[in-house]
Amino acid sequence: xxxxxxxxxxxxxxxxxxxxxxxxxxxxxxxxxxxxxxxxxxxxxxxxxxxxxxxxxxxxxxxxxxxxxxxxxxxxxxxxxxxxxxxxxxxxxxxxxxxxxxxxxxxxxxxxxxxxxxxxxxxxxxxxxxxxxxxxxxxxxxxxxxxxxxxxxxxxxxxxxxxxxxxxxxxxxxxxxxxxxxxxxxxxxxxxxxxxxxxxxxxxxxxxxxxxxxxxxxxxxxxxxxxxxxxxxxxxxxxxxxxxxxxxxxxxxxxxxxxxxxxxxxxxxxxxxxxxxxxxxxxxxxxxxxxxxxxxxxxxxxxxxxxxxxxxxxxxxxxxxxxxxxxxxxxxxxxxxxxxxxxxxxxxxxxxxxxxxxxxxxxxxxxxxxxxxxxxxxxxxxxxxxxxxxxxxx
Numbered sequence: 001x002x003x004x005x006x007x008x009x010x011x012x013x014x015x016x017x018x019x020x021x022x023x024x025x026x027x028x029x030x031x032x033x034x035x036x037x038x039x040x041x042x043x044x045x046x047x048x049x050x051x052x053x054x055x056x057x058x059x060x061x062x063x064x065x066x067x068x069x070x071x072x073x074x075x076x077x078x079x080x081x082x083x084x085x086x087x088x089x090x091x092x093x094x095x096x097x098x099x100x101x102x103x104x105x106x107x108x109x110x111x112x113x114x115x116x117x118x119x120x121x122x123x124x125x126x127x128x129x130x131x132x133x134x135x136x137x138x139x140x141x142x143x144x145x146x147x148x149x150x151x152x153x154x155x156x157x158x159x160x161x162x163x164x165x166x167x168x169x170x171x172x173x174x175x176x177x178x179x180x181x182x183x184x185x186x187x188x189x190x191x192x193x194x195x196x197x198x199x200x201x202x203x204x205x206x207x208x209x210x211x212x213x214x215x216x217x218x219x220x221x222x223x224x225x226x227x228x229x230x231x232x233x234x235x236x237x238x239x240x241x242x243x244x245x246x247x248x249x250x251x252x253x254x255x256x257x258x259x260x261x262x263x264x265x266x267x268x269x270x271x272x273x274x275x276x277x278x279x280x281x282x283x284x285x286x287x288x289x290x291x292x293x294x295x296x297x298x299x300x301x302x303x304x305x306x307x308x309x310x311x312x313x314x315x316x317x318x319x320x321x322x323x324x325x326x327x328x329x330x331x332x333x334x335x336x337x338x339x340x341x342x343x344x345x346x347x348x349x350x351x352x353x354x355x356x357x358x359x360x361x362x363x364x365x366x367x368x369x370x371x372x373x374x375x376x377x378x379x380x381x382x383x384x385x386x387x388x389x390x391x392x393x394x
Contacts, residue, residue: 086346198233217277331382
């Protein structure tokens with residue numbers, strides 16, 4: 001299984017929206033060993049054709065489950081039996097969390113806490129341990145939780161390979177283990193929960209940008225960090241779309257999630273080329289900074305993708321941008337709690353549990369705007385029906 005991190009607005013932090021790998025890649029602009037005249041160059045070593053095809057197919061799949069509860073829906077589910085885990089409640093649910101080191105994870109965890117509150121009659125205790133982005137701390141956390149009489153264990157791994165043995169050890173105790181957001185290299189958990197993934201995100205953004213540009217126009221690709229697998233698959237899918245469209249990717253630059261650095265990069269490219277016809281981003285944390293760079297330079301903002309962070313949605317609306325927001329929805333943080341309770345009831349659950357990954361477009365933008373929520377709140381929280389909304393998320 002793959003894990004997902006969301007990259008955040010600092011080089012030392014990883015997101016939304018999403019997934020770290022244990023093997024780094026080249027950190028320079030452009031693709032490794034990209035020959036001249038070969039489109040965007042060689043495909044990333046993270047690219048897997050079968051996974052790419054599967055994720056793009058899921059973009060058009062019809063989800064099963066309640067129409068108004070995407071966190072309970074599943075795409076092309078294969079159900080797994082859980083009768084061996086059935087036991088009477090109320091339950092003690094334990095959660096080993098990789099980190100709370102960016103707005104996406106903070107919004108998500110608030111959503112999870114609210115889901116626990118909504119299930120208070122069935123959950124007698126909720127134990128949360130945060131690993132602070134450190135593998136060894138999370139391994140120690142898991143060992144500690146195994147001795148605390150948990151009825152079910154939820155894990156969002158910090159990294160895949162390093163945490164796999166610890167998750168396998170937890171599975172061997174007979175405890176039902178549920179992994180979400182980021183994966184592990186074992187099938188022992190009862191289920192792995194996450195949305196469609198990086199290929200879907202990257203494809204949606206790149207297809208939008210390339211279709212709204214003039215043929216052969218210039219695209220600037222802004223990336224957060226190298227070696228983060230959900231971000232690498234986002235870029236891999238974007239490369240396919242850009243090469244197919246025949247646009248010119250004039251730069252692939254890492255911003256480190258830094259708004260000031262993002263503005264400088266955009267300004268440098270505007271001075272170099274005069275005009276940039278499209279901006280693609282592998283995460284939306286600095287989308288507003290990119291927009292402001294064009295505005296500060298007195299240049300029209302070209303077609304651009306961001307994410308469902310409210311600051312970007314607000315700027316999109318106010319400036320009348322040509323934009324799109326693929327998402328890695330934070331409502332997925334509700335699903336592990338729901339899954340744990342179903343498993344302890346002995347009900348079958350999807351395995352893997354692939355959640356829908358909606359896209360915000362011009363047509364539905366207004367329905368996601370909320371001027372009463374903070375700029376770094378995520379519209380896809382799926383939290384408006386939960387206890388404590390909206391104060392808990394402010």
